[in-house]
Amino acid sequence: MSRTTTFPVELSEGKDNTILNADRQAFVCTHCGEAEAFPPMPMRVDAFVALTKAFIDRHDTCHLPPPTKALSLRQPWAWLMIHGPKDIENRPLRWKFRGRILVHAAAGMTRQEYYEAVRFAAERGVTVPPMAELARGGIIGEMTITGCYTAHPSPWFMGPYGYTTIGRKPLPYRPCKGMLGLFTPPPIDP
Ligand SMILES: [Zn+2]
Numbered sequence: 199m200s201r202t203t204t205f206p207v208e209l210s211e212g213k214d215n216t217i218l219n220a221d222r223q224a225f226v227c228t229h230c231g232e233a234e235a236f237p238p239m240p241m242r243v244d245a246f247v248a249l250t251k252a253f254i255d256r257h258d259t260c261h262l263p264p265p266t267k268a269l270s271l272r273q274p275w276a277w278l279m280i281h282g283p284k285d286i287e288n289r290p291l292r293w294k295f296r297g298r299i300l301v302h303a304a305a306g307m308t309r310q311e312y313y314e315a316v317r318f319a320a321e322r323g324v325t326v327p328p329m330a331e332l333a334r335g336g337i338i339g340e341m342t343i344t345g346c347y348t349a350h351p352s353p354w355f356m357g358p359y360g361y362t363t364i365g366r367k368p369l370p371y372r373p374c375k376g377m378l379g380l381f382t383p384p385p386i387d388p
Pocket residue numbers: 227228229230231232256257260
């Protein structure tokens with residue numbers, strides 16, 4: 199018996215964030231409108247379920263207003279979290295905070311830290327954009343912190359404390375000053 203099934207199937211999942219394959223060729227978020235085309239079919243059911251779950255995790259908060267607290271990350275790490283596959287934020291200290299936060303890209307970036315991060319990402323199969331293309335000094339996205347680990351199988355875990363994340367996604371760039379720790383950026387101008 200073959201475990202491969204040919205889709206299309208009807209999908210509807212999430213909290214009040216409904217994701218369905220409206221045109222039967224893509225996942226579509228009914229809140230932000232982002233579409234992600236299905237990979238070539240047929241494919242294994244378990245692989246398809248994993249893709250579905252990843253899409254739902256990423257769009258789980260699209261029906262909510264943006265978070266109000268922000269965390270400043272240095273580039274290109276901020277890019278790797280929001281546009282890349284980096285799913286763990288490594289911090290030197292244990293931190294109680296869990297939940298949704300805005301991701302701020304710090305204004306400062308040295309050549310040395312850029313190239314160190316580029317090498318680290320390349321070892322994990324990820325190409326970082328050129329320095330000049332990385333947004334800095336503003337809000338670039340949001341993510342949800344779900345847990346804190348001192349060991350984790352993710353290739354992005356460095357420790358000593360690795361904060362797992364879901365729902366990492368870009369938001370329109372909004373320039374603002376970053377601060378240490380969790381901070382509240384000024385509200386969006388109407
Ligand atoms: Zn969405």
